[in-house]
Amino acid sequence: MLEPRFIKAYEILKEKFGYFPFTYENAEKVLKVKYENVAEVLSKLVNAGYLEKKQDSKDKRKKIYRIVDKMEKINRLTxxxxxxxxxxxxxxxxxxxxxxxxxxxxxxxxxxxxxxxxxxxxxxxxxxxxxxxxxxxxxxxxxxxxxxxxxxxxxxxxxxxxxxxxxxxxxxxxxxxxxxxxxxxxxxxxxxxxxxxxxxxxxxxxxxxxxxxxxxxxxxDYDILGDAYEWILNYFAPTKAKEGEVYTPKEVNKLLAYIIEPKDGDIILDPACGSASMLIEQYKFNNNVVLVGQERNEVTGILAKLNIILHGITPSNAKIFIGDSLVNPKFESFLKELKRDKANKVVANPPWNQDGYTEDVLKNNPKHSEIYKYGFPNKNSADWAWIQLINYYTQEKAGIVIDTGALFRGGRERAIRKKFVDEDLIDAVILLPEKIFYNAQAPGIILVLNKNKSEERKGKILFINASNEYINHPEIRRLNKLSDENIEKIAKAYKKFKDVDGFCKVVDIEEIKKNDYNLNVSLYVSPIEEGEEIDLKEVYNELNKLHNEYLNKFEVVKSYLEEINKIG
The missing domain is CATH 1.20.1260 (Ferritin)
Known part of the structure; x- marks a missing residue:
């Protein structure tokens, strides 16, 4: 049932525009006096079938809204x-x-x-x-x-x-x-x-x-069809996670979009795209982009293709390849068709701690000497193989969701991590809350790579400890979830690049070197523990009471001892 305040907003819009189309800006002028979050109002009305939202035929970045009359709404599938x-x-x-x-x-x-x-x-x-x-x-x-x-x-x-x-x-x-x-x-x-x-x-x-x-x-609308498709993926994700299937929560994808900020004409790559939900979230942020993905699992790859079609994304704007990106990046052929050798932005949640990718295996990639130039990781975890692959195909910025162990493990991983730090490729490390992934209780991190650092960011890495930024999952008791407010707080901190006590800190690379290239977020910033508020007067009165009780008992014991001494 739609809340009365949203019904009222619908009536205001209907009175102003009738059944003529209008833009977000038009709606904002009409509603902003009474409604602080106009975007939320329009979203609620669209989802409830009170408004119709379509792409502007002249400017694809704009959305055009239209009032749905009540008779049409009765028969409309919301x-x-x-x-x-x-x-x-x-x-x-x-x-x-x-x-x-x-x-x-x-x-x-x-x-x-x-x-x-x-x-x-x-x-x-x-x-x-x-x-x-x-x-x-x-x-x-x-x-x-x-x-x-x-x-x-x-x-x-x-x-x-x-x-x-x-x-x-x-x-x-x-x-x-x-x-x-x-x-x-x-x-x-x-x-x-x-x-x-x-x-x-x-x-x-x-x-x-x-x-x-x-x-x-x-x-x-395609938006609703796409959301329905992803609802199915999300609904079965907790069960399928036990069988090894991976599904990145939608709110993590949304956070990545705010950090990556796809711009007009950008090519967005995901070399471990799963069902393409992460790519689609970038498209929702800016639909004037080209999506490129690759997925090793054939069935998951076709689910990605169907997902893209149901979101109304045309084949010219998206291409999904089937294959192992670490050894055979098939997406490279599509980049060449676009007359590019790299993507503007890369996003990914590759398999964490994937084993079996030894030096011999990775050398099957024709470009292994260029892609894995910082070194080959050990066979127990391909995390830094994925990070190197993503770095190679990134022209501007990348956001990688990965296991926290990649930040501090030693051996070969430390050697690769050292080179990333020394070459100033890492922009930020964001520690996520625990229990937000269906297939992992441990908190993941978002590693942000940036090849176009501004002057204020050069030679520094921003650490954000968002371990406390969560709400309880509304449907799955054992899980947590990022709220819109959590996402906004993290994204704003990333953009501002300033210290906030107990939440984020800008750290000079020299300090990281002194810490042996350890990027563990809690080493640089930890949440401030909220102490219990103390009433000093109440504490004094309690101590005074205990003190008086002690004196009384002391006098009793003293009198007993005196009596014993007299008898003796």
């Missing part, structure tokens, strides 16, 4: 309603069906509905064209769901009633969209979807199909 539907789906599958089936169905239904809505629009615009020509145009605008060769349409509604047709349709869509959906067939195979239609779980799958068939996803 973010809350969609999440509610997905919760029903999650309850259906429980532990019996791979959760990725839910992701697959959301993607297929959404793309099918968007495709059919596009067909309707094209029919209105091109009344002289027959259905086949309209389908061909829709293929170009969305994805190829019309098979020209076989004159067949593969949308959800066309195949939902036939298990065999359903699987055939998905496989054919992969073939029709070569270059966009590689790996989708492997995802279908890994989820066991074909056999699910035949074994004891067929009723669950049919219920899932019936559930998704009830809704039309064509009118849902």
């Amino acid at each position: 973010k809350d309603k969609l999440i509610s539907l997905l919760k029903q789906g999650a309850d259906l599958i429980r532990t019996q069906v791979d959760y990725k089936v839910l992701l697959l169905f959301l993607f297929y239904k959404a793309i099918s509905d968007i495709y059919l809505k596009t067909v309707e629009k094209l029919r209105e615009e091109h009344k002289d064209l027959d259905d086949e020509d309209v389908y061909i145009l829709a293929n170009e605008e969305v994805l190829e769901l019309y098979d020209i060769e076989n004159n067949k349409l593969y949308t959800w509604n066309n195949v939902k009633n036939s298990p065999e047709e359903f699987i055939n349709a998905l496989n054919r869509i992969v073939e029709l969209n070569r270059g966009k959906l590689e790996g989708l067939q492997e995802l279908i195979r890994r989820t066991g979807l074909p056999s699910l239609f035949e074994n004891e779980n067929k009723y669950i799958v049919q219920q899932l199909i019936d559930l998704f068939s009830k809704v039309d996803l064509s009118s849902v």
Whole structure:
């Protein structure tokens, strides 16, 4: 239920703009007198279906809002309603069906509905064209769901009633969209979807199909579709973390975006992109960027591709590669297509303490002598292999989420770390709170690399101890979470580059050298422990009372001793 204050804001906007489009700046002028956080108001109204948000056709950086009338809102599928539907789906599958089936169905239904809505629009615009020509145009605008060769349409509604047709349709869509959906067939195979239609779980799958068939996803904004997709990833993350799957919390991705600050035209790289959530958060910060990612796991890589499509990011603005970045950085070919050899910014949460990457393995990378020029780490942890790879492909700035041990371990890691410090590549080290990662209780850190340090930052490293910057996770009791206020405080401290007692400190590199290149944050700044407030008068009275009791007892004991002496 939307709070009354947001309903009031809706009424103010409706009275001012009617059903004409308006920008954030227009809304701010109208609402800022009564509402301190206009961005929050607009976000709430969009998510509740009271406002429609679209990209400005002339300036992609701007968002255009429009009032949704009440009758339209009644029939509109909001973010809350969609999440509610997905919760029903999650309850259906429980532990019996791979959760990725839910992701697959959301993607297929959404793309099918968007495709059919596009067909309707094209029919209105091109009344002289027959259905086949309209389908061909829709293929170009969305994805190829019309098979020209076989004159067949593969949308959800066309195949939902036939298990065999359903699987055939998905496989054919992969073939029709070569270059966009590689790996989708492997995802279908890994989820066991074909056999699910035949074994004891067929009723669950049919219920899932019936559930998704009830809704039309064509009118849902890409932002909401993308958030729904990530809701599924987030919902199952605690369970899948136990099986080794890694999912970076959304708020950590958001913090990285504030630190990295993607600018217009930037190329943003993530060489260990997982489901691409970190890259997508950079895109939300500034959608005039190009995203490049690589993921070693084939299934996770296709989940990343689907995630990007459902966020409405065009293929020209994003490219995901499958492969091991440490030994075979395939993304380099795309950088060359863009006439670049490095990305402007790099973000990543690579696997922590990954073993097996010995010198012999890393030498399989054709550019190993350039990338790993500071040295090869030991076989028990590839943390500093990842940091070197990221540093090599960074033109300006990088944000790396990594294990705290990378800051102080000795041996080969210390030798590599020393060179990073000596060459003034490290801009900041941010200690995160514990229990915010689904697969690790330990606190991680964000290591910020900066190749364009301002004069005030040169020869120095900022240490931020954000170990106390968290709230209790609202849904998972054993976890903590960064709030918007926590994120803002950390990001502001990074930008200001000033000392704050108990929170952050600017440290000269010479001091770090004296500490044997130890970058452990708590060595340089520790939170101020909040002492208990003491009432001196109350303490005095208590001590005085104890003192008087002592004197009374002393006199009693003294009298006993005197009596004993007399008897003796």
